[in-house]
Amino acid sequence: MRLIKPSYRVESEIDQSRILKSIEKAGRVCYKSEGKIEEESAEKFVAKIIKSGHESVIEHEAITVRFVCDRGVSHELVRHRLASYSQESTRYCKYRNEGTFIEPCWEMSPSERAIFISLLISSERDYMSLLQHGWTPQQARTVLPNALKTEVVMTANLRQWREVLKQRTHKTAHPQMRELMVPLLEELKGKLPVIFGGINE
Numbered sequence: 001m002r003l004i005k006p007s008y009r010v011e012s013e014i015d016q017s018r019i020l021k022s023i024e025k026a027g028r029v030c031y032k033s034e035g036k037i038e039e040e041s042a043e044k045f046v047a048k049i050i051k052s053g054h055e056s057v058i059e060h061e062a063i064t065v066r067f068v069c070d071r072g073v074s075h076e077l078v079r080h081r082l083a084s085y086s087q088e089s090t091r092y093c094k095y096r097n098e099g100t101f102i103e104p105c106w107e108m109s110p111s112e113r114a115i116f117i118s119l120l121i122s123s124e125r126d127y128m129s130l131l132q133h134g135w136t137p138q139q140a141r142t143v144l145p146n147a148l149k150t151e152v153v154m155t156a157n158l159r160q161w162r163e164v165l166k167q168r169t170h171k172t173a174h175p176q177m178r179e180l181m182v183p184l185l186e187e188l189k190g191k192l193p194v195i196f197g198g199i200n201e
Contacts, residue, residue: 001117001124003103004149006073008180011064011153014191019061019158020046027057046194058195059157065184066153070102072146073176080164083156090148091138095127100149105179120147158195161188165199 020042027049028034049057067077071090078085101120108116123143130140156164165188167173168181188196 001120002100003120004068004100006067006069006102006105006176006180008068008184009066010184010187010191011066012062014063014188016192016194017042019192020194023058023060023158026060027054030054030057043194050195050198055159055162058162059159062155062157063161063188064153064155066151067180068102068149068151069180070146070176071144071148071150073102073174073180074150074152075146076168076174076177077152077154080156080160082160083154083164085155086153088151090141090144090150091136094131094137095124095144095148101145101147102149102176104147105175116147119145158192162196162199165196169199 024037024042024045025034027045028037046058049055067074069077074087078087104116123145126143127140130143131137165181165185168177169185171178173181185196185199189199
């Protein structure tokens with residue numbers, strides 16, 4: 001049994017200049033103002049449409065992120081429907097001697113930690129035993145806890161990412177979700193400040 005920290009990685013190459021120019025090119029069709037496109041006009045145009053609430057225009061660009069998290073967090077993540085997901089399968093992937101679980105981000109007393117670790121060891125042992133009895137991974141997975149590590153690749157347009165990040169960095173969001181989304185928001189603010197700079201976690 002191994003405990004690991006959750007993590008994320010932005011898979012998309014984020015070229016702010018290209019993205020903003022692409023959004024401007026699409027957005028100016030709405031106003032038939034294509035003639036106003038200049039070398040440096042995209043940033044101002046995109047900032048203006050976001051401020052006005054005309055966010056459908058930023059749907060023309062997308063970002064892909066790979067998350068390593070527990071199954072509980074992944075269940076919350078995939079509730080955002082305007083996105084595409086590819087997730088590690090517990091039906092086909094065997095956790096043979098490599099059962100990896102996610103370390104919770106909150107403080108645990110020594111006795112709480114002992115209970116948590118005991119549960120993980122027990123579930124992993126029972127899972128392996130069921131496999132040895134001929135159960136398939138999709139059958140044996142019933143004994144695995146929400147703390148089981150999973151990987152999810154998520155692609156969403158920029159408008160959806162803004163919505164996801166507003167909700168999932170909020171102080172009322174689940175602590176393990178915030179553990180992933182707050183640093184992701186900070187990274188995206190640095191790479192695409194016009195799109196994500198106005199979101200406050």
